[in-house]
Amino acid sequence: MVQERLLTVNKLRTEFFQSKKSSVTAINEISFHLDKGEILGLVGESGCGKSVTSLSIMRLLNFTSGKVTKGEVIFDGEDLQKISENEMRKIRGGKMSMIFQEPMSSLNPAMRIDKQMIEGIRLHTNMSKEEARKHASKMLSQVGIPDPERVLKNYPHQLSGGMSQRVMIAMAMSCNPQMLIADEPTTALDVTIQAQILELMKKIQQEEGMSILLITHDLGVVAEMCTRVIVMYAGEIVEEAPVEELFNHPTHPYTEGLIASVPKLGSGVKVLPSIPGSVPDLSMLPKGCRFAPRCKYATERCRNEEPDLFQISANQKCRCWRQER
Amino acid sequence: MEPIVSVKNVSKTFPAGKNLLGRPNKFVHAVNNVSFDIYRGETFSVVGESGCGKSTTGRLIDHLLVPDSGEIWFDGKDISKLSQAEMRPLRKNIQMIFQDPAGSLNPRMRVEDLVEEPLLIHTNLSKEERMKIVHELLETVGLSAKHAKRYPHEFSGGQKQRIGIARALTVKPELIIADEPISALDVSIQAQVLNLLHDLQQKFNLTYLFISHDLSVVEMISDRIAVMYLGYVVELAPKTVLYKNPAHPYTQALLSAVPIPDPGHQQERIILEGDIPSTINLPKGCPFAARCKQCRPECLETKPIQTEIEPGHFVSCHLYK
Numbered sequence: 001m002v003q004e005r006l007l008t009v010n011k012l013r014t015e016f017f018q019s020k021k022s023s024v025t026a027i028n029e030i031s032f033h034l035d036k037g038e039i040l041g042l043v044g045e046s047g048c049g050k051s052v053t054s055l056s057i058m059r060l061l062n063f064t065s066g067k068v069t070k071g072e073v074i075f076d077g078e079d080l081q082k083i084s085e086n087e088m089r090k091i092r093g094g095k096m097s098m099i100f101q102e103p104m105s106s107l108n109p110a111m112r113i114d115k116q117m118i119e120g121i122r123l124h125t126n127m128s129k130e131e132a133r134k135h136a137s138k139m140l141s142q143v144g145i146p147d148p149e150r151v152l153k154n155y156p157h158q159l160s161g162g163m164s165q166r167v168m169i170a171m172a173m174s175c176n177p178q179m180l181i182a183d184e185p186t187t188a189l190d191v192t193i194q195a196q197i198l199e200l201m202k203k204i205q206q207e208e209g210m211s212i213l214l215i216t217h218d219l220g221v222v223a224e225m226c227t228r229v230i231v232m233y234a235g236e237i238v239e240e241a242p243v244e245e246l247f248n249h250p251t252h253p254y255t256e257g258l259i260a261s262v263p264k265l266g267s268g269v270k271v272l273p274s275i276p277g278s279v280p281d282l283s284m285l286p287k288g289c290r291f292a293p294r295c296k297y298a299t300e301r302c303r304n305e306e307p308d309l310f311q312i313s314a315n316q317k318c319r320c321w322r323q324e325r
Numbered sequence: 326m327e328p329i330v331s332v333k334n335v336s337k338t339f340p341a342g343k344n345l346l347g348r349p350n351k352f353v354h355a356v357n358n359v360s361f362d363i364y365r366g367e368t369f370s371v372v373g374e375s376g377c378g379k380s381t382t383g384r385l386i387d388h389l390l391v392p393d394s395g396e397i398w399f400d401g402k403d404i405s406k407l408s409q410a411e412m413r414p415l416r417k418n419i420q421m422i423f424q425d426p427a428g429s430l431n432p433r434m435r436v437e438d439l440v441e442e443p444l445l446i447h448t449n450l451s452k453e454e455r456m457k458i459v460h461e462l463l464e465t466v467g468l469s470a471k472h473a474k475r476y477p478h479e480f481s482g483g484q485k486q487r488i489g490i491a492r493a494l495t496v497k498p499e500l501i502i503a504d505e506p507i508s509a510l511d512v513s514i515q516a517q518v519l520n521l522l523h524d525l526q527q528k529f530n531l532t533y534l535f536i537s538h539d540l541s542v543v544e545m546i547s548d549r550i551a552v553m554y555l556g557y558v559v560e561l562a563p564k565t566v567l568y569k570n571p572a573h574p575y576t577q578a579l580l581s582a583v584p585i586p587d588p589g590h591q592q593e594r595i596i597l598e599g600d601i602p603s604t605i606n607l608p609k610g611c612p613f614a615a616r617c618k619q620c621r622p623e624c625l626e627t628k629p630i631q632t633e634i635e636p637g638h639f640v641s642c643h644l645y646k
Binding site: 045046146160162163190191192193194195196198199217218219220221222223224243244247248257258259261262263264265266268269270271272273274275276278279 | 511
C-alpha cells in the first residue's frame with residue numbers, strides 16, 4: 001500500500017522571546033511526517049515541546065511570545081508558514097482541526113452549544129442556519145451523545161467533562177477534517193470516560209480515514225491508539241519508531257527509561273526503575289546530548305557533542321551516539 | 326493485627342443548595358456509610374474516579390473534616406468528636422501529603438523553615454537540634470542540606486513533592502495520608518517518588534493511606550485496596566485478590582479501562598455507558614445500577630449489603646449473596 005503524505009514538518013524551530021534579543025528555543029529543528037489515515041503519537045514529559053509543536057503547526061502562537069523562526073510545515077501540498085492569516089483560518093477547523101486537554105475551558109461558557117457549533121460549521125461550508133443545526137445534531141449523535149437536541153440547547157457548564165469532550169470532538173469533526181490534532185484529549189478525564197473517548201476516536205478515525213496527531217504523556221494511551229510514535233525530550237525528537245518497535249526494542253536511553261518507569265497493571269513489581277534527575281531548563285541546556293546528565297550510558301563524547309537523529313532502520317530513528325551508523 | 330485506624334459507618338454531606346430562608350435543602354452526599362480498618366505498617370489504598378469521595382475520606386481521617394455520623398478510631402481512641410484543641414496533640418501522629426506540591430508549600434518560606442515548622446509546634450527541641458533533624462531529613466528524601474536555604478520556586482515539581490514528604494516526616498508520624506501524591510508529576514518523576522515512599526515506609530515503619538485514581542500505581546504500592554463509587558465502598562480486598570479476581574462489576578470495568586503500555590496486549594474492554602450520576606440525589610438502590618450491565622430489578626430497589634465472599638474480600642453487590 002502506498003502511503004500518501006498529508007503533513008510534512010521540516011526543521012521547524014519555535015522560539016519564545018523574552019525580549020528582542022533573548023529567547024528560549026522550545027522546539028529545535030524538528031522534522032516528521034504524518035501519512036493519510038494514520039495515528040501518530042507524540043510523547044514526552046511537560047516542557048518537552050509537544051504542545052508547542054501542535055500550536056506551531058496550527059499557527060496558534062500569535063497570542064504568545066512564541067514565533068516560528070525556521071522551517072516549514074507542508075500540509076496537503078501547501079506551506080502553512082507562507083499563506084495569509086485569512087487562508088489559514090479556512091484551513092483551521094476545516095481541513096485541520098484540534099481538540100484540547102481541557103474541554104471545559106475550550107468551550108465558550110457564555111454561548112449555548114448550538115450557537116458555538118453552528119458558527120464553526122457555517123464558517124467552513126455554505127449551509128444555512130437550519131441545515132447547520134441539523135448537521136450539528138447529527139454530529140453530536142455520531143459521537144454518542146444520547147439526546148443531541150437537549151445538549152444543543154445547553155450551556156457548557158451544564159455538561160460533564162466527558163460530555164464536553166464529546167462536544168469538542170463533534171465540533172472538530174463537523175467539517176470533515178483530513179487531520180485532527182488531539183492535544184492530551186483524555187488527560188483531564190476519568191479512566192472509564194477515557195476508555196469511552198479513545199474508543200470513539202478510533203471508531204471515527206477508521207470510518208472517516210482521518211489522520212490523527214495524538215499528543216500525550218501516557219504511554220498506555222499510545223500503545224493502544226498509535227501506529228507510529230515520536231518521542232520528544234527537551235525540544236528535540238529523540239526517537240521515532242513504529243509502536244511495536246518502540247515498546248519492544250526502545251533504542252534511546254530516555255525511551256527505555258520512560259517505558260521502564262511506568263507501572264504496568266499485573267506486573268507485581270514493588271520498586272520501579274526510574275530515571276534520575278529531572279528535565280533540563282530550556283534556557284540552561286547542557287552541552288552535548290541533552291539527555292546526557294540523566295543517562296546511565298553517557299560517555300565523555302555525549303557530554304561534549306550533540307548527536308544527530310540517526311536513521312537506524314527503514315522506519316526507526318534515534319538521537320544517540322550508541323546508535324551511530 | 327490491631328488496626329491503627331478504624332472507620333465505622335462514616336457519612337459526610339456538604340450543603341449544595343439553599344431554600345428561601347437561606348437554610349440548606351440540598352446536600353452532596355460525599356461519603357456514605359463507609360467502614361474499613363487500616364492495619365499498622367500496611368499501605369491501604371482508596372481508589373475511584375473524581376467525585377467518588379476518596380479525598381473526603383482522607384480528610385475525615387485527618388480530622389480536617391468532621392463526619393456527620395459514624396466513628397473514626399485512631400490508636401484506640403474515637404477522634405471523630407474531638408475539638409480542634411483536643412485533636413492537636415494527636416496531629417503529630419497523622420500527617421498528610423498533598424497532590425499539588427507547589428500549592429502546599431508557602432512560597433515565602435525557605436525550605437528549612439518549611440520543614441522545621443512542625444517541630445516548632447510539636448516539640449521543645451532547641452534550634453540546633455531542629456536544624457539537625459531538618460538537614461538529615463532533606464538527605465533522606467533525596468535532597469541535600471545545601472538546598473535548605475532556598476525557596477520553593479527554585480525546585481522542580483518532583484523536588485517540591487520531596488520537600489512535602491520531608492515536612493510530613495519531621496514529627497515521626499505513624500500514619501501518612503497521601504492524597505494523589507504523584508498525579509501532578511511527570512512520568513519519569515512519578516517512579517522516583519513512588520520508590521522514595523516505598524523506602525521510607527520500610528525505614529520508618531510507616532502506615533500509608535494512599536488515595537489515587539491510578540490503578541497501576543495503586544497495584545504497585547498497596548497491600549489492601551478499597552474501591553469507591555459515589556461515596557460508597559463497593560469492594561474491599563487484598564491487592565492480589567482484587568486484581569486477579571475483581572468481583573464488583575464496577576471494579577471489573579475500572580480495571581479493564583486502564584490503557585496498558587504494551588501494543589501486543591489484547592484485552593476485552595468493558596466500556597461503561599454514561600457518566601457518574603450526581604451525588605445530590607443518590608439512587609435508591611445500588612449506586613452503580615444505572616451504568617451496570619448486570620443490573621437486575623432488585624438492584625434499582627434495594628441497596629446491596631456488604632458481603633464477605635472470601636476471607637478479607639468484601640463486595641457490595643446483589644450478585645453475591
